[in-house]
Amino acid sequence: MSIHPERKDITCKKCEALFVIFKKDFNCPNCGRLIPNNPKINMDFIPDTIGAMLYHKKRYGNYRPDGWYIGSMTEHLMGFAFDAFDLIENKNPKNPKKYLKNWVNKVVKIRNKKEKYLIKHVEDVILEMLKIYQDSGFEKYLENKYPDRINNEIKLTLWDKIKKRFFFKIPMP
Numbered sequence: 001m002s003i004h005p006e007r008k009d010i011t012c013k014k015c016e017a018l019f020v021i022f023k024k025d026f027n028c029p030n031c032g033r034l035i036p037n038n039p040k041i042n043m044d045f046i047p048d049t050i051g052a053m054l055y056h057k058k059r060y061g062n063y064r065p066d067g068w069y070i071g072s073m074t075e076h077l078m079g080f081a082f083d084a085f086d087l088i089e090n091k092n093p094k095n096p097k098k099y100l101k102n103w104v105n106k107v108v109k110i111r112n113k114k115e116k117y118l119i120k121h122v123e124d125v126i127l128e129m130l131k132i133y134q135d136s137g138f139e140k141y142l143e144n145k146y147p148d149r150i151n152n153e154i155k156l157t158l159w160d161k162i163k164k165r166f167f168f169k170i171p172m173p
């Protein structure tokens with residue numbers, strides 16, 4: 001099972017842009033309006049995402065699990081984050097920050113001018129995560145977020161072992 005967040009996407013009351021809040025004193029990435037009454041749960045977006053991706057990695061071998069249902073902006077952003085860090089580990093670029101910036105600009109597809117802010121928004125989230133990734137404390141997020149899962153669920157089932165052994169991994173687009 002992959003880990004999905006419980007929080008809802010935030011909609012800006014002024015410009016109606018959809019986004020996730022990932023730090024205190026957050027401004028709408030589209031119109032710049034300061035989002036008031038930012039609830040504490042929003043501050044956990046990055047710790048939750050890192051916890052989930054570390055869990056997936058332990059369980060399935062990649063930060064992105066085989067099936068990742070996207071029904072919200074939050075899940076969309078998490079999906080980009082999983083791919084970004086799988087890429088970093090597979091390609092091992094000399095300058096991860098530059099590499100990820102270029103990558104985000106290539107893979108975030110927008111449908112119209114109104115969605116232009118999304119490219120920068122995804123970039124901001126991923127670069128914020130990169131700072132933590134380059135810190136030695138990255139791994140601790142699994143234990144902090146999902147202590148019970150580490151002990152109980154990470155034992156691979158027989159089926160998982162068979163899948164790991166015989167199926168080729170599908171390359172990312």
Ligand SMILES: [Zn+2]
Nearest residue numbers: 012015028031
């Ligand atoms: Zn706005």
